[in-house]
Amino acid sequence: MDQSVIWEKAESYFQSKLHKEDEIMEAVLLANHEAGLPAIDVSPSQGKMLYLFAKLKCAKNILEIGTLGGYSSIWMGRALPEDGKLTTLEFSGRHADVADKNIETAGLSNKITVIRGAALDSLEELKKNGEGPFDFIFIDADKINNAAYMKWALELSEPGTLIIADNVIRNGRVIEENNSDPSVIGVRQFADLLAEEPRIEAAALQTVGSKGYDGFVMGIVKNQ
Numbered sequence: 001m002d003q004s005v006i007w008e009k010a011e012s013y014f015q016s017k018l019h020k021e022d023e024i025m026e027a028v029l030l031a032n033h034e035a036g037l038p039a040i041d042v043s044p045s046q047g048k049m050l051y052l053f054a055k056l057k058c059a060k061n062i063l064e065i066g067t068l069g070g071y072s073s074i075w076m077g078r079a080l081p082e083d084g085k086l087t088t089l090e091f092s093g094r095h096a097d098v099a100d101k102n103i104e105t106a107g108l109s110n111k112i113t114v115i116r117g118a119a120l121d122s123l124e125e126l127k128k129n130g131e132g133p134f135d136f137i138f139i140d141a142d143k144i145n146n147a148a149y150m151k152w153a154l155e156l157s158e159p160g161t162l163i164i165a166d167n168v169i170r171n172g173r174v175i176e177e178n179n180s181d182p183s184v185i186g187v188r189q190f191a192d193l194l195a196e197e198p199r200i201e202a203a204a205l206q207t208v209g210s211k212g213y214d215g216f217v218m219g220i221v222k223n224q
Contacts, residue, residue, distance in 0.1 A: 004212065011209035015045055025074065028102045032069035035098045041068060042140070042166065043210050047075035050138065050164070054079035057162050059136040063126075064088035065119050065149050066141030070099030070112070076138065077108040086112045087131065089119040089141070120145065123152040133158035139165040144186035147193045154199055154221065161221040165190065169206050169215035194219070 025044065032041065042050065054062065054076050060083065062076050067090035077086045090096040096116045103112045115122045119141055126132065137153045139146065146165060153163050168174060173184050174191070194202050194217065202219030 004208075007208040007213075008210050011043070011045055019044060019048065024106050025071070027105060028069065028071050028074060031098060031102055031105070032071065035069070035094070037069050037095060037098060041071040042075075045209065046166075046207070046211070047072055051075045051079045053162065053164065054136055057136050059162075060084040061132065061134050061136075062086040063132070063134040063137045063153070063156060065123070065137070065139045065153075066090070067099045067114055068095055070102040070106075070114070072138065072140065073099065073112055073114075074103060074106045074108060076136070077103070077106070077112045080111050084111060087115060087126070087134075088112060089115050089117075089122045091116075091118055091141070120148055120152070123149070123156070127152070127155055132156040133161065135161055137161060137163045139163070140167065142186070143167060143170075143183035143190075146186045146190035150190060150193055150197075154197070157221045159221055159223040163200065163202075163219045163221065165217045167214050168204060168217050169213060171213050190217075198222075 029041065050072055059079065060081060064073055064086060067073055067088040073086060073088045080086060090099060093116055096114045099114050103109055134156050137157060139149045139153065141149065168187050170184050170187060173179050173181065174187050176184065194200065200219040200221050202217050204215055204217045206215040
């Protein structure tokens with residue numbers, strides 16, 4: 001049996017055991033598909049993992065860089081307490097419109113705010129406006145700017161903040177020094193930054209499943 005088929009079957013097996021049917025999340029994915037959004041949302045298993053990370057962190061103030069249709073936003077938003085909030089940044093106005101509708105469908109409009117525009121501009125505005133510190137930050141936008149996003153994440157964090165960056169393995173292409181793909185270059189620059197950054201302890205975890213071969217970096221901001 002092809003290795004990728006095994007990965008998907010194993011993921012489906014555990015999903016059947018550990019996930020209840022979720023009409024809202026299925027409706028969100030359908031809405032994204034019907035709106036023509038790229039099918040690059042996190043998988044249901046990855047979404048629930050984000051939910052669990054937020055629960056473990058007891059997160060009350062979450063920042064997400066890269067909204068798409070709000071699928072991951074909703075997973076994390078479900079982990080928030082009554083007075084919690086999530087701010088998510090999306091470059092595409094069309095994607096943000098879909099996300100707003102999905103967030104409303106999920107009943108989380110009172111907790112999740114979608115900010116439109118280039119994330120680097122929005123992050124600067126968040127800093128100027130005194131937003132934060134955030135206790136959980138999820139980076140899942142254009143990979144070429146990953147290093148810049150991490151720098152801002154550190155500016156908007158505090159000791160103990162959990163930072164997760166998705167899609168860092170790139171089907172193994174991250175190890176290719178001469179790869180000209182801007183996303184691979186961005187991830188390698190991101191890794192170089194983490195290697196020299198004294199404010200965070202981080203590790204990378206490789207993943208396989210319905211989204212193929214990829215992985216994420218998880219870090220905790222250190223006491224200064």
